[in-house]
Amino acid sequence: MSSIKEYFSEAGKGLKSLIDGMVVTGKELVTPKVTECYPENRNTLQIADRFRAELTLKYDKEGRHKCIACGICQMNCPNGTIQLSTKMVDLPDGKKKRKLDKYMYDIGSCTFCMLCVTTCPQDALEFSNDFEQAVFTRGSLLKQLNYRPEPKDDVAAPAPKPAIDPEKLAKIKAEALAKAAKIKAEKEAAAKAVSEAPSATPNAEDSKEENKEK
Numbered sequence: 001m002s003s004i005k006e007y008f009s010e011a012g013k014g015l016k017s018l019i020d021g022m023v024v025t026g027k028e029l030v031t032p033k034v035t036e037c038y039p040e041n042r043n044t045l046q047i048a049d050r051f052r053a054e055l056t057l058k059y060d061k062e063g064r065h066k067c068i069a070c071g072i073c074q075m076n077c078p079n080g081t082i083q084l085s086t087k088m089v090d091l092p093d094g095k096k097k098r099k100l101d102k103y104m105y106d107i108g109s110c111t112f113c114m115l116c117v118t119t120c121p122q123d124a125l126e127f128s129n130d131f132e133q134a135v136f137t138r139g140s141l142l143k144q145l146n147y148r149p150e151p152k153d154d155v156a157a158p159a160p161k162p163a164i165d166p167e168k169l170a171k172i173k174a175e176a177l178a179k180a181a182k183i184k185a186e187k188e189a190a191a192k193a194v195s196e197a198p199s200a201t202p203n204a205e206d207s208k209e210e211n212k213e214k
């Protein structure tokens with residue numbers, strides 16, 4: 001007798017479990033879909049802004065980034081994912097400045113921890129949400145983040161001063177020396193004329209005597 005009761009009890013539990021499952025299934029039938037039909041929906045796909053797909057440098061409208069090549073992100077990266085190189089450039093005002101040459105990022109070793117982004121003093125970095133990062137070779141995982149050409153006014157060197165032709169320089173010197181010699185000679189002649197002037201000019205007393213005699 002007890003085995004019959006037990007049988008129906010277990011059958012009832014199975015039926016309840018089946019109904020519970022059907023209720024869940026029925027609810028999901030009328031719930032809006034959350035899954036994406038990729039890649040068919042590639043053009044309309046919405047990825048959350050905070051999704052960390054790839055490290056990038058922020059660029060403004062003129063194509064400038066804010067990285068000053070301080071190396072803090074490289075030092076803070078726990079995986080050696082970032083490798084920076086720098087260069088010295090001549091500024092238009094004649095001064096020299098150290099600038100970023102290459103910002104290399106190996107997405108293959110990045111753990112997307114954001115330490116580089118949060119410690120950058122220039123707020124120069126961010127993560128894009130471009131999740132399609134599959135490539136065929138490991139080498140393709142190494143990316144240069146400063147890939148855009150730098151605006152010209154940032155790297156323009158001052159125009160080199162035109163070199164003076166040695167012959168022209170010698171001619172200018174000779175002309176200057178001749179001019180100086182001429183001026184000196186004229187000055188000496190003028191001084192000599194002034195020094196000789198009193199003896200050549202009759203004085204006023206002599207003129208008076210001459211007039212009386214007449």
Ligand code: SF4
Nearest residue numbers: 067068070071073120
């Ligand atoms: S990205 Fe930021 S922390 Fe890294 S070198 Fe450039 S300025 Fe420095």
Ligand code: SF4
Nearest residue numbers: 077110111113114116
């Ligand atoms: S997110 Fe983390 S692992 Fe990736 S480059 Fe930045 S610091 Fe390195």
